[in-house]
Amino acid sequence: MGVLDHFSDLCNVTSTRKSKRKPMQTVDVKVKMDCDGCERRVRNSVSSMRGVKSVEVIRKQSKVSVTGYVEPNKVLKRIRSTGKRAEIWPYIPYNLVTYPYVAQAYDKKAPSGYVKNVVQALPSPNAPMVKYTTIFSDDNPNACSIM
Known part of the structure; x- marks a missing residue:
């Protein structure tokens, strides 16, 4: 099999021109x-x-x-x-932003449903994420005891 693979690589026609197609x-x-x-x-x-x-x-x-x-x-x-x-x-949809009323994000000229795309409006990567699905879980020992 090694000889056939070698000959197929030699006979393989490849184009030297590389076309850089832009993404859609x-x-x-x-x-x-x-x-x-x-x-x-x-x-x-x-x-x-x-x-x-x-x-x-x-x-x-x-x-x-x-x-x-x-x-x-x-x-x-x-x-x-x-x-x-x-x-x-410069705008992103209102529902994708964690803090839409930050001074730099809120813009009166923005179309309805949009706020400016600024770093202050997005959550910081170090911020702890609260998972509300685990609050009342049976696996969580600190879950609500009423349930």
């Missing part, structure tokens, strides 16, 4: 858009990029979601080329 991802960008013309200009500039599968514009939230094989910095650069101020989406 969704890039969310915050862009202030006032009218249909602004929205159309941003949508057309991004949708003409190579690798873009879909573009979703939510003008009420000032949000553009681009899905495809793209890099976030290139999407941001393309949107800025239209003359609009743009930044990577």
Whole structure:
């Protein structure tokens, strides 16, 4: 078997060119858009990029979601080329944050249901996690004795 494996490795055709395919991802960008013309200009500039599968514009939230094989910095650069101020989406959903009312996290300009993505709002890795499922467990000797 060793000889056959050796010959199969020699005869195996491999390409020397390594293609670096970008991963499929969704890039969310915050862009202030006032009218249909602004929205159309941003949508057309991004949708003409190579690798873009879909573009979703939510003008009420000032949000553009681009899905495809793209890099976030290139999407941001393309949107800025239209003359609009743009930044990577700085918000995360309200229910994913442990401390949503920290001074840096709470933002009046944020869309409803979102807060800013800051380190102070997330739990620290050294904080003890309380597991509520073990409070009334029969295996826990310090569990409630009433049950």
